[in-house]
Amino acid sequence: MTTTEETEELRRTVRRFLDQRSTEAEVRRLMEDETGYDPAVWKQMAEQIGLQGLAIPEEFGGSGFSYNELRVVFEEMGRALLTAPFFATVALAANALIECGDDDAKKAYLPGIASGETIATLALSEERGGWDDKAVTLQASGSGSDWTLTGGKRFVPDAHVADLILVAARTADGISLFAVEKGAAGLSTEVELTMDLTRKLARVTLDSTPAQLIGTQGQAWNGLRRALRFAAVALAAEQVGGAQKVLDMTVQYSKERFQFGRPLGSFQALKHKMADMLVDIESAKSAAYDAARAVADGDADVELSASVAKAFCSETYFRTAAQGLQLHGGIGFTWEHPIHLYFKRAKSSEFLLGSPVYHRDLVGQALGI
């Protein structure tokens, strides 16, 4: 376990980088840009601070740090609304590979992710959405090492720029995981218009597309489910970072904005609302940090911790963003003010990887009720 100082040093480094490379102007530029990220920044992230490989094991080209460090990176990215395929690559694809139980696949793909050469993602949901095994209906054809995929996937983060798409599909014995590489025959991707323009989601269409089986046929779900939960912990950290930023903006605004000859922040009703936001965010931090610790420590009930964090932090972020917008008054409702970007990120990240309603249900199952 690292000391607090080391973690905070990492935070300062990442924040400094993002302050310069993920400015509001840059975020807005990428929102309008279909590609949705800046390759130069992507390269710097990998080469200058090694973010993509931070929590990838050293034997697969990473730095071997834990989720205790990685969550700080996601917190800062959430704070800066970083618009890049980092979540897709690191939270989804890298975790899916780490949990796939297939050393060849790890060796084949993780080093490229760690070095920043490979952008990757995970394709799970289909036409009706959903993030559990029932969401996967796409049927793979083939056997042994000879497989093709035909069908569609939706809500796939950054699939349109991915070099590697990990696809969950049905085979005889259950759910299997496949690797599909960019340019594969019959593969096409199409970006959909997202409410949150800072995270691109694409449709993936596969038409007899050759695919590489990862791990054992029919045995992928346990690993995938763990990877999805770990990704949810990363998302919870993002949410906490975004929520803290909204509170900071709101407190700042309420000190500078005068109404009735007084700063807004001197009105007790508003002060108490901001205090509630603070209580909410501090609680969310406790949930997110503990879930990250549980991933790092390999707790037996890590999936429960992940669901708690995803459910709690999702709602905290949304409540915070909604309240922050309200406290900004009219200006907060305009396109030109940044707070709506956080509001939309908050609402969208509620749904991504399963809504709070879904994760609460999982918690109930874990409690046996």
Added chain:
Amino acid sequence: MTTTEETEELRRTVRRFLDQRSTEAEVRRLMEDETGYDPAVWKQMAEQIGLQGLAIPEEFGGSGFSYNELRVVFEEMGRALLTAPFFATVALAANALIECGDDDAKKAYLPGIASGETIATLALSEERGGWDDKAVTLQASGSGSDWTLTGGKRFVPDAHVADLILVAARTADGISLFAVEKGAAGLSTEVELTMDLTRKLARVTLDSTPAQLIGTQGQAWNGLRRALRFAAVALAAEQVGGAQKVLDMTVQYSKERFQFGRPLGSFQALKHKMADMLVDIESAKSAAYDAARAVADGDADVELSASVAKAFCSETYFRTAAQGLQLHGGIGFTWEHPIHLYFKRAKSSEFLLGSPVYHRDLVGQALGI
């Protein structure tokens, strides 16, 4: 339909009466008294203002007014925390008789209720509680006009002072309603210790107790269910009256109590909380008044209106009482201050006749979801 002025005149009359006869000192005296009501006040209510018979049809000795008037009476009684078997007699027993479809029973019992001679109640719940047909398991023995009852009933308002207990029991064809009179063989009652000491609830034990069948054997449930819903509307009106009183007390206190050299009521956070209480109570009034109107008009969906009112007003009253207690600070937590009496009435009346959870479920069924 009456004009607003007539209703308000009735309100003033009832309030004047209760201001004198149901003072806080009197309520506290009756809380500690197992009988739980003052027979002299009961007689005055019937003879001086005719409250018991207000909404009983004229042909059965009442004044033939509607629920539009009766709900005002319950509102005021809720406000004054009247400690008397009025709810049991008028809301439960009289409604059960009016809806029982048995003219002989009406003729036998309603005039006594209207004149104040008969205290009556309805025994439905049993050991496990509950307010629907599943709660009724007590099996009647007999046939024709010759029946006896053996078993227990619980949570029966004021059964220990009732001259007439209407008992729901199972017979061959379903649920039937029976009349059991005071002093009947094998009948005993025992007051339980209630959280809300202003409303007495008793256990009723029946041991081969002779009982008079009311209405058609096995056909009582529809009428009973309607009566329970109408009683719930009366309870909702009580809740609204109690909530308004709590708000009045709280506003008054916050104007008189100084902290930091200012009246409490000048602190914006507290002002907004009281404004929220107001919004809540005004909404509850809309629900309760409309449900009373629906009973008076005989709306086809009157049961839905009743469930809406019971669910909404229950929670409004509790929220209001909890917030009112909070705004009173330490003094509100003491036995000597009256606000805890409202708090306990609020919580208890949530459960009586079915909790908000139960009534919301009924609303869902009515919506077909």
Added chain:
Amino acid sequence: MTATATNQDADTELVIAKTEQLLRDYPPATTDRREFLSAQFDAGLAWVHFPKGKGGLELPRSLQHEVYVRLEEAGAPNGQMGNQLGYSMGAPTVLAWGDEQQHERYLRPIFLGDERWCQLFSEPGAGSDLAAVATRAVKDGDDWIMNGQKVWNSMASISDIGMLIARTDPEVPKHQGLTYFVIDMHAPGVEVRPLRQMTGEAEFNEVYLTDVRVPDAARLGAISAGWKVSMATLMNERVMFASEGMDKGPVETALDLYRERDHHEPELRTRMIDMWIKGRVLTLSNQRAAANRAAGTPGPEGSTGKIGYAELQQKGYELCLDLLGDESLLYDSYEMHEFTLESLKERPTKIDPRRRFLRSRANSIEGGSSEIMHNILAERVLGLPPEHRVDKDVPFSQVPRG
């Protein structure tokens, strides 16, 4: 239990008779829009509570409803359509504060749709604190010269007349130095810019005023009486907000979505029921408020409606999104649409719930924020002590702003 309101019955009969007479004399199918509306104005059926000769009959406002029900049934033109702000807010203000010439000048054109009106109150520095308006109007002979910036002006780009408050005296406390004008939106120096909102479209505008020359005849009420005059406008705005849009609202939308889908987590059923109850109770409250207003005994349920409306919209569309599921990750279009005369006419019946979800965030801000409404309820209804005011007795020019 007998009704005693025989007067009321007679009034209702009169309004119905006059409406039917109007429809007989000017059959909608064969009568030109302006001609019909002009006749309606003359019959006193434009605003029945207005004085005779000024579009009204001096009868209770609640009876206007009887007119509209019958006109709509008969397919007659609607004098509010496309000019809601003029009809609902401009006209009552002109009537209350204008002189005879101004009544003559403005009321009929509003009703005939010859002049559309918009509202120019809010400013970047005057939101909840509306009286902090900084737009300056300086007397210059018989005219006033105006400079300043207004914001949140719906319809401004297609309006002819703007209801505006401006500061005519900065050296007195803020409420005292304001004056109310009805300005010509086509005058030189008036520039209207669309204001894009988080939904993508531009429902509102910003209005920049640069040396705009306004004749003194366009002043409504006395110099420095602007705050009182503006209250007449705002009172009518809140009535509008609290009652609008209840036809196909968030609850019905959610219920449709709920029924379209076959399975749901139990939590969603709970929330669906809860929301349905809240919606029903709000509707009942609005009905009660209307009935009490009609009976001349308005209660607080009038003021509580706006808070409840905003909350229902917001929570309701949040539920809609949860029912939509992952489709809520997407959006229909962020293209920037402006409000035009055409968009006004084709008033879309089905707006995407995700757009409504975003739009609902403004419901607790526009037309008096929920915080301001809470203050009003606490102070005016409950009689709690007013906020400590640092700007009350200080000249506006010396009040801290930011």
Added chain:
Amino acid sequence: MTATATNQDADTELVIAKTEQLLRDYPPATTDRREFLSAQFDAGLAWVHFPKGKGGLELPRSLQHEVYVRLEEAGAPNGQMGNQLGYSMGAPTVLAWGDEQQHERYLRPIFLGDERWCQLFSEPGAGSDLAAVATRAVKDGDDWIMNGQKVWNSMASISDIGMLIARTDPEVPKHQGLTYFVIDMHAPGVEVRPLRQMTGEAEFNEVYLTDVRVPDAARLGAISAGWKVSMATLMNERVMFASEGMDKGPVETALDLYRERDHHEPELRTRMIDMWIKGRVLTLSNQRAAANRAAGTPGPEGSTGKIGYAELQQKGYELCLDLLGDESLLYDSYEMHEFTLESLKERPTKIDPRRRFLRSRANSIEGGSSEIMHNILAERVLGLPPEHRVDKDVPFSQVPRG
């Protein structure tokens, strides 16, 4: 990834070693309670963060935990038991503000349980506004004469010493005229009356002071320094409140009730899960707060704990009642119990959830109401402007009260 806190490790080892030494030298099974505690005090294991010779070792406070874990395992007596207020609030205050004689006089008797302490701060007119204390202390030779009324004094009926703030100068602003005393609860003129609460029992007392004579030697800190001194006491109170009672709390009670019953409306499952999550997150927050305090980087999660605790208790026991169903219509006993030495010892493990439900209403009032905690978070953590203060620079005698 290597730990750098080698100092910390050494400190921990020292504490453990000393504790084990104490247990060897004074085997709990054969050692008298007072003797053991006296030895523990001398070993510096009473309050490890206190100075040497005064019950401590000048080590981080967080290490006290190591002592208690081992003593409890070994069945040793507990020096806090029955005198929590003296141990947790009195001792740190005496240490911080008392002189050498007072350290000598008070610390050891607290730890040995020879003198039980209670707190006499709140008054009927000084609740949230604690500095509005009106109890008067007037100098009379070497003594002070006290008159006034205190309220919400737990343990007062069985205590020997009361921590009291009194007004010694009413002609200066309220925070400036207070002085702190540790008074003899057995002195003539001190009358303790039980204060019955809504649960039926009397957990607290009122204390009436009539011409109570207190020697100047019982004054803690300088004359007029009482406000600052009282802060030392209160800081420790909030730590107590935020961390207590998490063993068999409302969530576990609810889960037991949930599992005992076989069928439930789906809404109750939703709320059960939600409450369980809230409880878990609050526990995590308390752990994080403790870890940050131990690491010397306390964050706001310390101050947020009390708000969260109160809310969890209240909502949690509301859920318990819903799970109990109609049994919630009943109560176990409203008989008035007073707090006695006996009731202190037999600390009941299973209190009826309906009683806990009623008791929970005080959680958001006692020890700093949730409203006050919100002010603190807004002003001290978020740095928002303080409330407008009418009583700040005014002599206490002229501040409006009521």
